[in-house]
Amino acid sequence: MVSRLRWVVCILVSVSLVIVMSIPTQAKQKEEVKALLEQKLEEKEAIIWYLGHSGWAIKTKNHLLIFDYVETETKPAEPSLATGNINPSELKDQQVFVFVSHSDGDHYSEDISAWEKSITNIRYIFGWQAGEKPNYVCMEARQSRKIDDMEILTISSTDAGVGFLMKVDGLVIFHAGDHAHWGGAMDPFAKEIDYFAQSEQEFDIVFLAVAARRDQRWESITQGVFYTLKKLLPKVMFPMHAGGKEHIFKEFAQEAEMKKFTTNVHYAENKGDRFFYQNGKIQ
Numbered sequence: 109m110v111s112r113l114r115w116v117v118c119i120l121v122s123v124s125l126v127i128v129m130s131i132p133t134q135a136k137q138k139e140e141v142k143a144l145l146e147q148k149l150e151e152k153e154a155i156i157w158y159l160g161h162s163g164w165a166i167k168t169k170n171h172l173l174i175f176d177y178v179e180t181e182t183k184p185a186e187p188s189l190a191t192g193n194i195n196p197s198e199l200k201d202q203q204v205f206v207f208v209s210h211s212d213g214d215h216y217s218e219d220i221s222a223w224e225k226s227i228t229n230i231r232y233i234f235g236w237q238a239g240e241k242p243n244y245v246c247m248e249a250r251q252s253r254k255i256d257d258m259e260i261l262t263i264s265s266t267d268a269g270v271g272f273l274m275k276v277d278g279l280v281i282f283h284a285g286d287h288a289h290w291g292g293a294m295d296p297f298a299k300e301i302d303y304f305a306q307s308e309q310e311f312d313i314v315f316l317a318v319a320a321r322r323d324q325r326w327e328s329i330t331q332g333v334f335y336t337l338k339k340l341l342p343k344v345m346f347p348m349h350a351g352g353k354e355h356i357f358k359e360f361a362q363e364a365e366m367k368k369f370t371t372n373v374h375y376a377e378n379k380g381d382r383f384f385y386q387n388g389k390i391q
């Protein structure tokens with residue numbers, strides 16, 4: 109009994125030590141994020157954070173864009189972009205656009221509507237009819253919209269909802285949602301990519317699903333991504349949609365490397381990983 113008690117005390121002391129030691133690190137990370145959010149960016153520059161699965165945050169010259177964000181694990185005590193989490197109070201001074209490609213649970217959570225309590229300037233762009241509110245924009249496939257200085261164009265996803273192309277602050281960004289070549293004929297997938305290829309000349313950053321939801325890589329998905337890279341010739345690509353198995357991103361990047369595409373494939377290894385895009389490259 110005594111020795112069991114000693115074990116419990118030992119474990120409690122260790123856990124407390126870990127928590128106490130991590131507090132200064134978290135505070136430092138939050139300070140770094142604050143400085144990055146205040147940093148002045150030029151046209152064609154972006155800071156990109158990986159938020160898990162298909163979730164991304166992108167700061168451009170005038171905006172903060174968030175894509176397909178879902179809380180997949182227990183939120184840390186101090187959520188921050190530094191840990192790959194959205195903490196609305198951290199973003200309260202940003203001009204935020206939240207994009208949600210479709211309503212599947214790995215891309216959308218209703219919690220995001222509460223962000224507007226903290227963030228004054230926030231708008232939501234949904235790839236389906238998500239409801240009517242002054243700050244909601246609901247888009248169908250192959251629609252275009254201009255919101256302030258941002259142009260948005262959609263394609264029909266091979267899964268549900270849409271894929272988003274947006275032109276903002278000198279950048280052309282494509283987040284594919286669940287538009288992937290899941291199998292069968294390539295045509296339904298390819299014709300949407302061709303539509304974007306005809307619509308736009310230069311793609312800066314693309315985010316493409318490289319695995320099925322339960323982290324399996326399928327040959328058809330890879331072929332679809334390779335087709336997209338050949339067709340759109342984006343400067344930079346980030347693999348996504350691996351259900352938290354980020355090693356899949358590295359595997360994909362290594363495979364793409366051998367194909368000698370003009371696109372540079374970069375990959376996240378952990379939630380909160382950050383990338384700086386400038387001069388057509390991740391610096």
Ligand SMILES: [Zn+2]
Nearest residue numbers: 212214286321
């Ligand atoms: Zn999905």
